[in-house]
Amino acid sequence: MPDSAPYSLLIQHAAQVLTLAGAAPDRPLAGPALSGWTIIERGYVACLGDKIVAVGAMNELNLARLGPETRLIDATGCVVMPGLVECHTHLVFGGNRADEFERKLRGESYLDILASGGGILSTVRATRAASEAELLENALHHLEGFRRYGITTLEAKSGYGLDRDTELRLVRVAREAGHRQPVRVVPTFLGAHVVPPEFKEAGPRAYIDFLLREVLSDLKGEAAFVDIFCEQGAFPLDVARYYLEQAHKMGFGLKIHAEQLHDLGGCEMAAELGATSVDHCDYLTPAAAARIAKLSQGRTVAVLLPLVPLFLRQEKYAAGREFIDNGLPVAVSTDFNPGSCPSKNLWLALSVACLKMGLTPKEAVAAATLNAAWAIGQQHDCGSLEPGKRADVLVLNVGSVAEIPYWLGENPMRDVVIGGQH
Structure with missing residues (x-):
């Protein structure tokens, strides 16, 4: 699809977007890199069909790519991260x-x-x-x-x-x-x-x-x-x-x-x-x-x-x-x-x-x-929020990455998106 096509799904206003981006492309995260990946404060994830096409801060969102068919998920106060x-x-x-x-x-x-x-x-x-x-x-x-x-x-x-x-x-x-x-x-x-x-x-x-x-x-x-x-x-x-x-x-x-x-x-x-x-x-x-x-x-x-x-x-x-x-x-x-x-x-x-x-x-x-x-040999298609990967995205009922292991035994899930489908 052309780069100007309207987003099919936009997850917006996230308190934190845990991108897992910034890793070496040829090997898994190790040492300091395991915690050195990027978190975007007040961010968004945009999808087109079953793929992620843009990830960034809300003030960088391309409003021209929002159309009448774009589905919106409001993630205010929530963590957005890759599917587990x-x-x-x-x-x-x-x-x-x-x-x-x-x-x-x-x-x-x-x-x-x-x-x-x-x-x-x-x-x-x-x-x-x-x-x-x-x-x-x-x-x-x-x-x-x-x-x-x-x-x-x-x-x-x-x-x-x-x-x-x-x-x-x-x-x-x-x-x-x-x-x-x-x-x-x-x-x-x-x-x-x-x-x-x-x-x-x-x-x-x-x-x-x-x-x-x-x-x-x-x-x-x-x-x-x-x-x-x-x-x-x-x-x-x-x-x-x-x-x-x-x-x-x-x-x-x-x-x-x-x-x-x-x-x-x-x-x-x-x-x-x-x-x-x-x-x-x-x-x-x-x-x-x-x-x-x-x-x-x-x-x-x-x-x-x-x-x-x-x-x-x-x-x-x-x-x-x-x-x-x-x-x-x-x-x-x-x-x-x-x-x-x-x-x-x-x-x-x-x-x-x-x-x-x-x-x-x-x-x-x-x-x-x-x-x-x-x-499991699937790093090319999942595990991080990066353009080109499958649109597997979670919205959690927590406000920061620190809260994820803190709430012992709780399921923080609010929304599950798999392949761009909510």
């Missing part, structure tokens, strides 16, 4: 694990429950038993919940099938759910979540060989990333390395669940292989974080999941402050899943990241927008 990006969720699954919540309250650990056949394996049984229609209905229900929290782009991991047909079904359901409602869904293949019962005797390497031989070739064009859980009770470091190396040769982007419960070296190994993100990181040391930042040239994002240790009643949280000070880019997500984080409240995750991981409010907002977009 959820870069680590397990969206598609059957059943729930409320019964295990009670077991945890009685003192059983996450790994104890998994070893007894519960945990992930419990959800695998429920997911395998669910029909595709049931899984899709559940996914759509959860996506509507995410939208109400201001999430406009979301990664959906598989991993609760652990057999060929169910794992492919989970990826297919995630993609279909994305097509049926406005929140963008980015599928990731986590078939290497744990070893399924059918491979208990054969072991982790045999199951990984099965995935490489029987499943990954059918995922080309369906999922951009593969992920693996490198942890005691799941996959050891050498098997995780082998899997990621082979998946990379097949053209997949790489992710890893690592250093959640023990320091096994999975994050550093995955970064060495060029992983887009390393996730959990609660036991990642600041020294290892500095090495990851250096060897990845600041391109591997550490995805922090603060609601997981909170829900599992663990004392150990990722050393987010030290990661940032050592130059490692960080993102924040919920890890929404039925076992270790049955919450879609990314705002609460930002508060806990500040309280328990040492992030500042500006850093936390960047971690759940632009850096989260980098963590």
Whole structure:
């Protein structure tokens, strides 16, 4: 459309516009840059169709581009910011694990429950038993919940099938759910979540060989990333390395669940292989974080999941402050899943990241927008308010960025715009 075309949507008179602009175009925000992005006081965001076309101060607004069809949103007294990006969720699954919540309250650990056949394996049984229609209905229900929290782009991991047909079904359901409602869904293949019962005797390497031989070739064009859980009770470091190396040769982007419960070296190994993100990181040391930042040239994002240790009643949280000070880019997500984080409240995750991981409010907002977009390869299209990006814009019932993590557990959403649609 011509530069003189009337705006289709104008969000105006915002107390603050959190642009997330000013970053290097070739890497996520790290170090001082994580809080060095631009805030516009008393500003506006203008959209044309599904794209942002102008962002600035109200006294710079081009009034000539307002027409009779321009929809106006008055954001007086409000923060306007990019749509939230959820870069680590397990969206598609059957059943729930409320019964295990009670077991945890009685003192059983996450790994104890998994070893007894519960945990992930419990959800695998429920997911395998669910029909595709049931899984899709559940996914759509959860996506509507995410939208109400201001999430406009979301990664959906598989991993609760652990057999060929169910794992492919989970990826297919995630993609279909994305097509049926406005929140963008980015599928990731986590078939290497744990070893399924059918491979208990054969072991982790045999199951990984099965995935490489029987499943990954059918995922080309369906999922951009593969992920693996490198942890005691799941996959050891050498098997995780082998899997990621082979998946990379097949053209997949790489992710890893690592250093959640023990320091096994999975994050550093995955970064060495060029992983887009390393996730959990609660036991990642600041020294290892500095090495990851250096060897990845600041391109591997550490995805922090603060609601997981909170829900599992663990004392150990990722050393987010030290990661940032050592130059490692960080993102924040919920890890929404039925076992270790049955919450879609990314705002609460930002508060806990500040309280328990040492992030500042500006850093936390960047971690759940632009850096989260980098963590799932969507930085070209979302995560900041800049001309040319998709018009995913939030209007919040708070007046400053400092208030966002301050109101603990509250949902500050007033208006959600996705792709220019209010």
